Amino acid sequence: MTNTMTRREWLLSDAPQTRRQARLGAFYQGWLTFRANKLAMLGLIILILLLGMAAFAPLLAPKSPFAQDLASRLQPPSAEHWLGTDALGRDILSRLIHGSRITLFIVGTVALIAPVIGLFIGTVAGFAGGWVDQVLMRITDIFLAFPKLILALAFVAALGPSIGNAVLALALTAWPPYARLARAETLTIRNADFIAAARLQGAGRARLLFRHIWPLCVSSLIVRVALDMAGIILSAAGLGFLGLGAQPPMPEWGAMISDGRTYILDFWWVAAMPGLAIFTVSMAFNLLGDGLRDVLDPKGGAK
Amino acid sequence: MASDTTAAAGGTSPGNGRPDPSARTALRRRRARGIAGTALSLALTLLGLLLVTFIIGRVMPIDPVLKVVGDRATQAQYDAAYQAMGLDKPLAIQFLNYIGDVVTGDFGRSISTGQLVWDDIRRVFPATFELATLGTLIGVLAGVPLGVIAAARRGGIVDQVARVVALVGYSMPIFWLGLMGLLIFYGILGWVGGPGRQGIIYDGMVPSVTGMILVDSALARDWAAFRDAFSHIILPASLLGYYSLAYISRMTRSFMLEQLSAEYVTTARVKGLSERAVIWGHAFRNISIPLVTVIALSFGSLLEGSVLTEIIFSWPGLGQYITRSLLSGDMNAVLGGTVVVGVCFVVLNLFSDILYRVLDPRAK
Amino acid sequence: MTDAPLLSVRNLRVTFPTRQGLFQAVRGINFDLGRERLGVVGESGSGKSMTGRSVLGLIRPPGRVEADRMEFQGQSILNLPERRMRKIRGQRISMVMQDPKFSLNPVMTVGRQITEAYRLHRRVSRADAHAKALEMLRAVQIRDPERVMDSYPHEVSGGMGQRIMIAMMLAPDPEILIADEPTSALDVSVRNEVLSIMDNLVRDRGMGLIFISHDLNMVAQFCDRVLIMYAGRIVETLPARELHKARHPYTQGLLASLPRLDAPQDRLPVLTRQDSWRDGDPIAPHADTDLPGGLR
Numbered sequence: 009m010t011n012t013m014t015r016r017e018w019l020l021s022d023a024p025q026t027r028r029q030a031r032l033g034a035f036y037q038g039w040l041t042f043r044a045n046k047l048a049m050l051g052l053i054i055l056i057l058l059l060g061m062a063a064f065a066p067l068l069a070p071k072s073p074f075a076q077d078l079a080s081r082l083q084p085p086s087a088e089h090w091l092g093t094d095a096l097g098r099d100i101l102s103r104l105i106h107g108s109r110i111t112l113f114i115v116g117t118v119a120l121i122a123p124v125i126g127l128f129i130g131t132v133a134g135f136a137g138g139w140v141d142q143v144l145m146r147i148t149d150i151f152l153a154f155p156k157l158i159l160a161l162a163f164v165a166a167l168g169p170s171i172g173n174a175v176l177a178l179a180l181t182a183w184p185p186y187a188r189l190a191r192a193e194t195l196t197i198r199n200a201d202f203i204a205a206a207r208l209q210g211a212g213r214a215r216l217l218f219r220h221i222w223p224l225c226v227s228s229l230i231v232r233v234a235l236d237m238a239g240i241i242l243s244a245a246g247l248g249f250l251g252l253g254a255q256p257p258m259p260e261w262g263a264m265i266s267d268g269r270t271y272i273l274d275f276w277w278v279a280a281m282p283g284l285a286i287f288t289v290s291m292a293f294n295l296l297g298d299g300l301r302d303v304l305d306p307k308g309g310a311k
Numbered sequence: 312m313a314s315d316t317t318a319a320a321g322g323t324s325p326g327n328g329r330p331d332p333s334a335r336t337a338l339r340r341r342r343a344r345g346i347a348g349t350a351l352s353l354a355l356t357l358l359g360l361l362l363v364t365f366i367i368g369r370v371m372p373i374d375p376v377l378k379v380v381g382d383r384a385t386q387a388q389y390d391a392a393y394q395a396m397g398l399d400k401p402l403a404i405q406f407l408n409y410i411g412d413v414v415t416g417d418f419g420r421s422i423s424t425g426q427l428v429w430d431d432i433r434r435v436f437p438a439t440f441e442l443a444t445l446g447t448l449i450g451v452l453a454g455v456p457l458g459v460i461a462a463a464r465r466g467g468i469v470d471q472v473a474r475v476v477a478l479v480g481y482s483m484p485i486f487w488l489g490l491m492g493l494l495i496f497y498g499i500l501g502w503v504g505g506p507g508r509q510g511i512i513y514d515g516m517v518p519s520v521t522g523m524i525l526v527d528s529a530l531a532r533d534w535a536a537f538r539d540a541f542s543h544i545i546l547p548a549s550l551l552g553y554y555s556l557a558y559i560s561r562m563t564r565s566f567m568l569e570q571l572s573a574e575y576v577t578t579a580r581v582k583g584l585s586e587r588a589v590i591w592g593h594a595f596r597n598i599s600i601p602l603v604t605v606i607a608l609s610f611g612s613l614l615e616g617s618v619l620t621e622i623i624f625s626w627p628g629l630g631q632y633i634t635r636s637l638l639s640g641d642m643n644a645v646l647g648g649t650v651v652v653g654v655c656f657v658v659l660n661l662f663s664d665i666l667y668r669v670l671d672p673r674a675k
Numbered sequence: 676m677t678d679a680p681l682l683s684v685r686n687l688r689v690t691f692p693t694r695q696g697l698f699q700a701v702r703g704i705n706f707d708l709g710r711e712r713l714g715v716v717g718e719s720g721s722g723k724s725m726t727g728r729s730v731l732g733l734i735r736p737p738g739r740v741e742a743d744r745m746e747f748q749g750q751s752i753l754n755l756p757e758r759r760m761r762k763i764r765g766q767r768i769s770m771v772m773q774d775p776k777f778s779l780n781p782v783m784t785v786g787r788q789i790t791e792a793y794r795l796h797r798r799v800s801r802a803d804a805h806a807k808a809l810e811m812l813r814a815v816q817i818r819d820p821e822r823v824m825d826s827y828p829h830e831v832s833g834g835m836g837q838r839i840m841i842a843m844m845l846a847p848d849p850e851i852l853i854a855d856e857p858t859s860a861l862d863v864s865v866r867n868e869v870l871s872i873m874d875n876l877v878r879d880r881g882m883g884l885i886f887i888s889h890d891l892n893m894v895a896q897f898c899d900r901v902l903i904m905y906a907g908r909i910v911e912t913l914p915a916r917e918l919h920k921a922r923h924p925y926t927q928g929l930l931a932s933l934p935r936l937d938a939p940q941d942r943l944p945v946l947t948r949q950d951s952w953r954d955g956d957p958i959a960p961h962a963d964t965d966l967p968g969g970l971r
Contacts, residue, residue, distance in 0.1 A: 149352070150359030155652050157618050158633055162367045162645065165637045238482055245484050246619055250634065265487055269623075272490050273498040280494075283487030291482035574777035580733060581772075581844070582792035583765030586757070592791075596782050672782055672827040 038303040048299020054292035062108040069102035073259045082275045092277040094267060100281050103259035107282070110260045111289060114175055114244045114253075115237055121179035123229050126186020131221050133187070134194030135213070145191065151184045157246060164252040171260075174253040178243055182236065189232055193225045227304045234297035238290035245286050261286050349664050353657045360653045361413065361646075365406050368642040409646075418647030423639050428647035431632065436651065437522025438508060439621070439628030443613035445525075445548035450555025451606055457556070458563025462571060463590050473560050480557025485550065489623035492546050504543035506625035513539045547624040551617060555609045562605045566598040573597075600671045607663035614655050680707035681851055681883040682730065682768075685744040689725045689907075692737050700725040700738075702907035708851065712877065712884040714894035714915065716929070717904035723887045726904070727853040730885075731768055732760040748850070766796040769844040770853040771873070774860035775836025779828035786824030789843045796847040811842035815872050834865030841873050851883045859888070870897060891918070891929050903929070906953045925952055 020037070024030035042048055061068060070090075077097035085092045091100040133144035151159070163177035197203065198221075206220055247253040248262025256263065261282040268279025377384075380392045393399060397408055412419065418428035461473035496503045504510060508524055513536045517528045525544065528537040570576065571594055579593045580586075618630035625631075629648055636644035668674040689701040701722040706713070715723045729740045732755060745753040752763060772778040780788060789811060790804035799807070805824075812820035815838035828836060837857060844852065854873065858866040874897055877884045888894050894901055895915045903911040903926045911923040921927050925948070 146355065146359065149356050150363060153356045153360055153653065153656055154363065155618075155649075158630075158637075158649060158652065159363075161618075161634060161637050162364070162649075165640075166367050242482075242484050246486065249484075249486050249619065250622070250638075262484070265484070265490065269490060272494050276494050279487070279490050283484060283491070286484050286487065287479075287482055290484075291478060294478055294482050574772055574774065575780040577733060578772065578778045578840075579780070581731060581764055581770045583761045583763070583795060584791070585761060593780050593783070597780070600782070670782075673829050 041303045042299050045299045045302060047295045048302075051292040051295030051297075051299065054288060055296060058108055058112065058289055058292070061105055062112050065106050065109055069099075069105040071099035071102040073098065073103040073106040074257050075099070082271065082278065084275075085277060091281045092275075094264070094278050095271065100264075100278065103264060104261070104282060104285050107259040107261050107264065107285070108289075110171065110254055110258060111241060111244070111286075114171065114178070115240050115293075117175045118178045118182060118240050118244070119233050119237060121175070122182035123186045123233050125179065125183040126188075127190045127222065127225060127229060129183070130187035130190025130192075131194045131217055131225060134191040135198060135217055135221060141191075144187070148184045148187045151181070152188075154181070156181045157243065160243065160247060161250070161252065164247060169252045169255060171254045171258070174244060174247045177247070178240060181243075182240065185236075186229060186232065189228060190225045193228060194221055197221055197224055231297070231301045231304050234293065234300045237293035237297065241286060241290045241293065350661060353660055357653050357657055358410075361410060361650065362406065364646050364649045365409055368646055369402065369405075413650055418650070419643035421636065421644040421647075422641045423636060423644065428644050431644065432629065432647055432651055434522070435627055435629050435632045438626060439614060439617060439630060441523040441525060442544060442548055442551065442617060442621075442626060442628060443610060445544060446551030446613050446617075447555055447606065447610040449549060449552025450559050450609060453552070454556035454559030455563050455602065458560040459567050459590065459595060461560065462564045462567035463586070465568065470564075473564065477557040477561045480554055485554060486619040486623050488553075489547065489550050489620055492550060493623070496546055502542075503546045504539060506623075508540060508543055508626065509536070510539045510543070547617075547620050547626060551613050551620055555613060558609055559602075559605060563598065563602060566601055567594060570594040570597045600667060603666050603670065604663045607659045607666075611656055611659040614652065614659075680709050681748060682708040683744060683746045684730070685742060687726065687729060687740070687742040687745060689722065689729050689734055690739050690741075699907055701729065704904070704907075704909045706902055706909065706912070708883045708885060710881050710883050711900060712874070712886060712898040714898035714901040715885060715887045715904060716889065716891050716894050716901055718889060720906075721904040722907040723904050724855055727770065727855050727885060727887050730851075730853065731764055731770055732757075765792050765844075765849065766847045767849050768851040768853065769847070769849040770855060771837070771840050771844050771857045773856040775828065775831075775833060775840050776860070778840060779836060781828055784825055784827060785831070785839050789824075789839070789846055792843055793846040807846060808842070811846045812839070814845075814876060815839070815842045817842075832865075833861050834869055837861060837869050838872060841869075841876065845876055845880075848880065849882065851885065852877060853885045853887065855887045856889070857886075858893070859890070866893075892933060905948075908953065910952055923952075 018029065019033045021029065021033060024033055075098060077093070079097065080089075080093055081095055081097040083089055083093040083097075089099050089101065091104065094100055094103070129144050129148065133141045133148075160174075160177040160181045163180055164173050167173040167176065203216060203220060206216055211220070244253060245260075245262030245265070248260040249266045251263065251266065254260035254263055264282035265279045265286075268275070268277075268282070272279050376389055376393050376396065376398065380388050384392070397405055400408070416429055418432070420426065421428050421431050424431055457469070457473050457476070461467075461470040464470060493505070497505050517524060517531050517533055517536050520527050520530055524540040525537060528534070528540055567590075571590075573594075576589060576594055579589045584592065614629075617626075617628065618634055620626065621628045621631040622634065629651065633645055633648035633652075636642075636648065684707070685705050686703045687701055687705075688699065688703055691698045691700060704722075704726065715726065717723045725734065728734055730745070730752070732740075732752070734740050740754060742753050745751065747763065747768065752760070755763070779785070786805070786808055789808040790801070793799070793807050794801070794804045797804075797807075808824060809820045812823055817823050817835065817838060823831065823835070823839070828839075831839065837860075841857075852873075857873065858869055861869060870893070873884075876882075884898075886894060886898055891901075895918050898915045901913050901915050901918065902909050903913070903921075903923065905925050911921060911926045913921055913926070918926075918930065921930060
């Protein structure tokens with residue numbers, strides 16, 4: 009790298025000198041593509057704001073999310089309570105701000121667990137082949153055939169309603185598509201020359217799987233996860249709405265809609281506000297996912 | 312079947328029902344298999360489904376015996392019921408017994424309603440079927456043309472609108488949209504009937520033939536009841552239809568874009584055909600085949616996935632039945648309902664498979 | 676010789692916007708087509724297909740077609756409104772594409788695809804169209820036309836598919852046929868057969884043929900006149916019989932890189948390209964060889 013080169017030139021160089029430069033360069037190229045997509049940037053900004061909101065919730069929230077004030081219950085939005093109050097006189101805005109933590113927790117954990125299960129099962133099935141493949145894919149099919157929400161409902165009902173179990177139930181219903189995807193990727197990679205080369209060097213099965221196959225499956229999985237995030241949020245909110253997620257008095261957004269359901273005709277804001285929050289966040293994830301797909305998986309979504 | 316069913320999540324979690332290229336791979340894979348093979352694989356899937364439900368039922372912390380005999384039963388009564396229910400036998404035997412019962416149509420008795428589960432399901436299923444059918448109808452009639460036009464005028468106004476419509480559909484919690492719909496169209500504007508299938512005065516007025524009130528009232532030529540039923544179903548059906556539309560229009564668009572770049576489309580243009588004839592006469596003919604599968608799956612997802620909508624609109628359908636039974640630990644009802652949903656899945660898959668073979672000359 | 680050429684093109688340019696700016700697929704080419712067989716030769720990306728498609732008005736936005744003149748029998752067809760262009764497409768100017776596997780609609784019977792074009796332009800009854808389709812299938816030497824009419828494209832071989840394509844495109848009796856690599860997707864064994872069928876039909880009807888190909892030998896064999904294209908320009912125009920007299924280094928290079936039985940070489944020379952060819956003047960044909968096909 010010469011001193012006359014700007015950082016941009018260094019990143020966009022056609023002839024990278026080091027592996028690190030090549031990798032950063034590729035990353036930068038992707039970023040440029042992503043940045044050109046205004047809607048994807050909007051999604052990213054919303055999500056960054058959401059992260060900030062969750063991180064600084066106690067500082068940002070004007071009131072305590074749990075403080076009841078029965079004298080001022082079901083107040084419409086005002087200067088005092090920007091988004092109004094609920095049936096127990098709690099400030100809806102404060103509850104929304106604190107609720108972002110729960111939403112992020114659920115989405116984050118599901119998005120960590122489900123793809124890893126899927127990746128593991130899919131790659132093992134694809135790599136091992138034979139009856140292992142048959143059995144694993146049959147199991148995957150069974151889970152796919154299940155009505156997702158009913159399966160999640162059944163899990164939570166069996167395990168008892170709580171956030172942790174909601175996460176588990178969502179993860180257990182969300183992994184099969186990842187397994188399918190990972191298996192398909194593995195099948196195309198399995199017979200590649202570089203795998204044969206690694207095998208000739210004496211690499212064991214585990215090494216081939218974890219060091220060579222996993223890294224190549226990850227990028228398409230990431231795209232898929234980003235696109236699925238919105239669905240996870242909606243499913244999580246659905247569970248919360250049915251009373252199977254976070255338990256009162258936790259300010260979970262789906263549960264808040266459920267609280268407001270009784271008053272919908274007279275005090276619409278109680279249910280409307282958390283719904284708008286869910287909508288905004290899941291839309292942001294959808295926009296981000298579309299943008300990421302264009303960058304990481306051009307063949308999939310270029311159209 | 313992988314991505315088909317993922318896509319079919321449209322109703323429950325619309326975010327997952329994305330047009331995704333692997334759907335086409337799945338279609339191709341399916342074409343390669345015979346109908347018998349498909350049926351066998353679906354039957355195995357159904358069996359696995361039963362097993363999973365069965366296991367969940369046994370893991371449930373709710374004691375099914377207590378539900379039957381009540382809290383104040385003596386130990387002797389309890390044990391008798393325990394044995395009568397076959398719970399003393401090994402799990403494998405229990406499972407086999409269960410399968411035997413299911414095959415003969417015996418789902419047992421619902422603990423909460425006190426009736427045979429089979430009778431319960433016969434009562435609630437038409438409500439769900441009616442709702443899902445109308446929803447799919449709306450989704451297809453609006454979604455297919457929207458997707459086709461969006462693809463034909465890519466980047467045009469219709470395309471942008473379709474994009475927003477789908478984005479909102481993929482991002483909006485269905486139960487919230489339902490509530491807002493009730494608030495606006497029922498609460499404020501008063502255009503539609505409220506929750507439930509009928510107004511109170513019409514309840515039980517129309518003789519039940521099919522169990523679908525729109526059909527029954529039309530058969531009875533009771534147009535007042537028909538109008539009432541319509542005003543009740545239109546909002547939840549539009550809601551489901553909207554989610555179905557979001558999914559169908561995206562899939563249609565992506566299928567259509569693929570076809571429009573095909574060489575035979577150029578051939579059609581070279582022949583001097585009008586753009587309309589090129590799109591509907593040539594390209595659409597090709598996408599209609601995969602679309603059948605998409606529509607069947609979307610219909611299936613509305614059948615199984617209208618849980619939240621049914622709860623919001625107090626719609627006495629299968630989704631509400633299963634959910635309520637689940638929450639009260641009524642496992643006979645849950646298992647029965649799930650089996651019916653599973654059978655619907657199998658039937659729809661077979662149906663779309665057969666239709667595929669009939670429609671696609673290459674499948675013969 | 677007819678007075679006006681069938682097709683007259685001056686300074687034709689086809690451009691596509693890309694992320695890196697405008698891409699010029701065709702950069703100002705001139706040619707006339709009489710009732711002759713005109714070969715257009717070039718490597719892939721030389722703009723030969725784009726030339727053919729722009730004549731038919733098939734370049735879709737955001738692609739743009741510009742020219743000082745693009746006339747069909749004295750009538751300008753440059754950027755004609757769709758409605759009027761459709762009267763010309765298929766009926767007056769037609770095209771046969773590369774691979775019948777993709778260029779025939781997979782879910783429509785062969786018969787429907789042939790009669791569709793014919794009925795559109797001739798407004799005849801179903802029965803007449805059916806008879807015409809059978810006649811055309813016989814003309815392209817398909818032995819069992821009744822059966823082929825009812826079959827789907829995937830049920831016929833590549834060679835037969837291409838003959839069906841030719842039958843379909845010639846049914847409305849167009850004056851010009853553009854054949855865009857019509858044999859490159861076919862088995863070598865049926866190439867000549869398909870070519871000679873097409874050649875006979877075109878000659879019998881006194882049509883103009885634009886034969887687009889990357890195969891210099893084949894073009895030399897079947898055409899009267901050859902345009903050599905390079906990077907969106909015509910670098911040389913020659914009578915096919917005088918190909919060996921080519922003066923442009925690119926044409927010479929193309930010729931030299933073909934194996935020849937009568938002059939075996941140990942190693943074929945690799946085609947070299949020079950940037951100066953991109954913008955140099957085309958080498959003009961001799962005046963007396965202009966429109967040789969028209970003299971026939």
